[in-house]
Amino acid sequence: MELWFSEKHTENAKFSIRVKEQVYSEQSPFQKIDVFETEEYGKVLVIDGIVMLTERDEFIYHDMIVHVAMATNPEIKKVLVIGAGDGGTVRELTRYSTIEKIDMVEIDEVVVKASREFLPFTACKLDDPRVNLYFEDGIKFVEGKENLYDLVIVDSTDPIGPGEGLFTTEFYRNCYKALTEKGILVNQNESPYYAHNAREMKRAHRKIKSIFPISKVYQYHIPTYPTGHWLFGFASKGLDPIKDLNTDKWNSLGLKTKYYNTDIHVGAFALPTYVRDMLEEDTN
Numbered sequence: 001m002e003l004w005f006s007e008k009h010t011e012n013a014k015f016s017i018r019v020k021e022q023v024y025s026e027q028s029p030f031q032k033i034d035v036f037e038t039e040e041y042g043k044v045l046v047i048d049g050i051v052m053l054t055e056r057d058e059f060i061y062h063d064m065i066v067h068v069a070m071a072t073n074p075e076i077k078k079v080l081v082i083g084a085g086d087g088g089t090v091r092e093l094t095r096y097s098t099i100e101k102i103d104m105v106e107i108d109e110v111v112v113k114a115s116r117e118f119l120p121f122t123a124c125k126l127d128d129p130r131v132n133l134y135f136e137d138g139i140k141f142v143e144g145k146e147n148l149y150d151l152v153i154v155d156s157t158d159p160i161g162p163g164e165g166l167f168t169t170e171f172y173r174n175c176y177k178a179l180t181e182k183g184i185l186v187n188q189n190e191s192p193y194y195a196h197n198a199r200e201m202k203r204a205h206r207k208i209k210s211i212f213p214i215s216k217v218y219q220y221h222i223p224t225y226p227t228g229h230w231l232f233g234f235a236s237k238g239l240d241p242i243k244d245l246n247t248d249k250w251n252s253l254g255l256k257t258k259y260y261n262t263d264i265h266v267g268a269f270a271l272p273t274y275v276r277d278m279l280e281e282d283t284n
Contacts, residue, residue, distance in 0.1 A: 002018060003018070003019040003020075003021075003022075004016050004017065004018055004019060005017050005019050005036055005038075005044070005046065007046075007049060007050055007051050007226075008049070009194060009226040009227075010194055010196075013194075013226075015051070015224070015226070017036070017038050017040060017041060017044065017224075018038060018039055018040065019036045019037070019038055020036075020037045020038060020039060021036070021037050022034060022035070022036050022037075023035050023036065023037050023043075023118055024114055024117070024118050026110055026114065028108050028109075028110035028111070029108075030107060030108045030110075031047050031048050031108060032047065032048050032049070033045075033046075033047055033108075033110055033111055033114055034046040034047075035114060035118045035119070038054075040056070041054035041055060041056040041057070041224060042054060042055025042056050043055040043118060043119055043121075044224075045086060045114075045115070045118075045119060047111070051224050051225070052086065053086055053088065053119075053122065054224050055119075055121055056224075057222050057223050057224055058086075058088055058121075058122060059257075059258045059259055060220055060221070060222045060258075060259045061088070061220070061222055061230075062088040062089055062091065062092050062122070063092065063257050063258065063259040063260035064218075064220040064232060064259065064260060064268070065089055065092075065153060065155060065186055065188075065232060066089060066092035066093055066153070066186075067092065067250075067255075067257060067260040067265075068186065068218065068232070068234060068241060068260070068265055068268070069151050069153070069184045069186050069234070069241075070093075070096060070151075070250070071245055071246060071247070071249075071250035071262060071265055072184065072234075072236075072239050072240075072241050072244050072245055072246070073150065073151075073182060073184060073239055073244070073246075074098065074246055074249045074250065074253075075098070075150070076096075076098070076099060076150040076151045076184070077098065077099060077100045077101070077150055078099075078100060078101045078103075078148065078149050078150050078151075078180075079093055079099060079101065079102045079103070079149060079150065079151045079152075079153065080103045080105070080142070080145075080148075080149045080151070080152045080153070080178065081093070081102060081103070081104040081105070081152075081153045081155060082105050082138035082141070082142070082152070082153070082154050082155065082156065083105075083106060083107075083138065083154065083155040083156045083188075084104060084106065084153070084155035085106040085108060085111030085112045085115060086111065086115045086119055086122045086123060087112070087115050087116075087119070087122045087123035087124065087125065087126045088122035089104075089153055089155045090102060090104055090125050090126060090128070090131055091122055091123075091124060091125040094125040094128045094130065094131070095255055096253075099130060100130060101130055101132070102128070102130050102131045102132070103132045103134065103149075104126075104131060104132065104133050104134065105134045105136060105137075105138040105141045105142075106133070106134070106135060106138075107135070107136065107137050107138065108135075109135040112126065112133070112135070138154075139168075139171050139174075142171070142174045142175055142178050143174055144174075145174070145177065145178035146177050146178065147177075147178075147179070147180055147181075148178050148179075148180070149178050149179055149180065149183060150179070150180050150182070150183055150184070151179075151183065151184050151185075151186070152175045152178060152179060152183070152184070152185045152186070153185075153186045153187075154175070154185070154186070154187040154188060155188060156187070156188045167200065167203065167204050167207075168207070169207045169210070169211070172185070172187075172207050172208050172211050173211055176211050176212060176237070179237060180237075181237060181238060182236065182237060182238045182239050183236065183237050184234065184235070184236045184239060185208070185212065185233070185234075185235040185236070186232055186233065186234055186235075187204065187208070187232065187233040187235075188232065188233075189201055189204050189205065189217055189230075189231040189232050189233040190204065190230070190231060191225065191226055191227055191229055191230045191231065192229065192231065192272075192274070192275040192278060193226070193227040193229060194226055194227065197226065198278060201217075201231060201278075201279075202278055202279065204233060205217055205233060205279050208233055208235045209235075211235075212235035212236060212237065213236075213237065213238070214234075214235060214236045214237070214238070214239065214240055215233070215234075215235045216233070216234045216235075216240075216241060216269055217231050217232070217233055217234070217269075217271065217275075217279060218231065218232055218234055218241070218268035218269045218271075219231050219232075219268050219271060219275070220232070220259070220268065231275075234269075241265070241269060242266060242269060245262065245265060245266065247262045250262055
């Protein structure tokens with residue numbers, strides 16, 4: 001008998017992966033967490049029926065959520081990560097010896113426990129001495145913080161369930177206050193293609209652009225996310241991701257990445273016309 005996992009993208013589209021076995025399943029106080037072993041994509045983390053990462057392509061997401069900001073400002077020392085219970089974002093951050101402190105705030109401790117046991121390829125650096133784990137609501141954690149972090153990464157799920165509050169204007173304002181003078185915010189910014197994702201993409205960009213003097217969107221392509229075409233937001237108090245990109249400095253670090261490079265860094269901000277039009281029309 002064949003076993004398949006299918007993620008429903010719309011009423012008329014699904015993404016399916018043949019499963020060797022289901023190695024973990026748990027209902028936490030917040031969400032349903034599953035881990036599957038598959039032939040094509042290795043281990044697959046699924047939350048509430050949505051693919052969060054696969055062993056085969058997670059490097060794309062984690063490269064792009066971290067290295068764009070780090071190449072723009074190589075002087076980043078203090079980082080706040082909200083979400084990211086699988087540990088992949090922290091793994092990439094710990095590769096920089098110049099980073100002194102990483103505060104990771106994940107509302108669901110069960111995700112971290114499952115990742116430590118079944119996803120060591122992403123969770124392998126959660127015990128780095130620079131990492132401080134907080135199992136609480138990231139929305140409340142950032143409240144009242146001022147001038148503390150050089151980089152805030154919002155590695156969130158879609159704006160449903162526990163991730164919903166991470167897309168609000170109030171939350172983005174608190175992130176702005178928590179950042180230092182040249183601070184950078186990177187946020188998961190959904191996808192431009194399917195209507196429900198595009199709606200949240202436009203809303204998030206509109207809110208962030210109303211708060212930050214520099215607000216841009218950049219893209220990456222990942223096979224196991226709906227349509228494969230997804231976006232991050234880049235916002236800053238004072239640094240432009242293209243004008244302030246320090247190519248020589250980043251390349252001198254000698255970091256070996258599988259997706260990110262400084263050419264892709266620049267190209268990722270060259271959005272397709274239909275995406276650019278949606279973002280511009282919405283903010284205007």
